[in-house]
Amino acid sequence: MANMTTVTSPTESHTSNTLVVYGTPACPMVYPLRSALDSTKVPYDYINIWEDEHARQRVREINDGNETVPTLVFPDGSTLTEPSTGDLDAKLKGMGYSLGLMGFIRGNFIWIVTGSVIFFGILRFLELI
Numbered sequence: 001m002a003n004m005t006t007v008t009s010p011t012e013s014h015t016s017n018t019l020v021v022y023g024t025p026a027c028p029m030v031y032p033l034r035s036a037l038d039s040t041k042v043p044y045d046y047i048n049i050w051e052d053e054h055a056r057q058r059v060r061e062i063n064d065g066n067e068t069v070p071t072l073v074f075p076d077g078s079t080l081t082e083p084s085t086g087d088l089d090a091k092l093k094g095m096g097y098s099l100g101l102m103g104f105i106r107g108n109f110i111w112i113v114t115g116s117v118i119f120f121g122i123l124r125f126l127e128l129i
Contacts, residue, residue, distance in 0.1 A: 017075045018043060018044060018045050018075065019037075019042060019043070019044040019045070019072060019073070019074055019075060019095075020044065020045045020047060020072065020073040021033065021034060021037070021044050021045070021046045021047070021070055021071075021072050022047050022049050022055055022058070022059045022069055022070065022071040022072070022073070023046065023047070023048065023049070023069040023070045023071075024048060024049055024050050024067075024069055025048065025050070027069045027070065028110060029069075029070055029082060029110070030069060030070045032106060032107050032108065032109050032110055033070045033072075033083070033088070033107060034046060034070075035106040035107065035109070036085065036088065036099055036103040036104070036106045036107030037103075038106075039099070039100070039102045039103040039106050040092060040097045040098065040099055040100070040103050041097070042092060042095065042097045049067060049069065058073075059071050062079050062081065063081055068081050068082060069081075069082075070082060070083075072088075074091065074095070075095070078091070085099060085103070085104050085107040085108055088107065089103070089104070
């Protein structure tokens with residue numbers, strides 16, 4: 001099965017009928033979001049704003065001068081910045097997609113792991129395990 005993600009080079013243009021995900025390799029929220037999108041099979045273009053000055057400027061325009069990622073631009077022109085999985089799922093449903101259980105898990109992976117570590121630490125502190 002072909003990957004539905006397109007990683008574009010800084011010189012490529014982006015079509016208005018494709019979801020665009022702006023991110024950076026250093027942002028810990030970009031990978032879970034992309035993983036959630038991959039699980040839904042929604043086609044999207046990923047653009048690293050560190051490699052594309054036009055994309056960096058676009059993200060600044062959307063986010064009041066800030067380079068906040070992940071920033072998503074939908075085919076209808078609407079945007080989401082650092083969306084929760086609930087907000088992302090609601091927007092995707094309007095496009096005919098749904099995150100489903102695996103998308104929810106993949107999109108919240110960081111929070112699931114963090115919560116598990118904290119829970120384990122509390123149980124150890126209370127000497128219950």
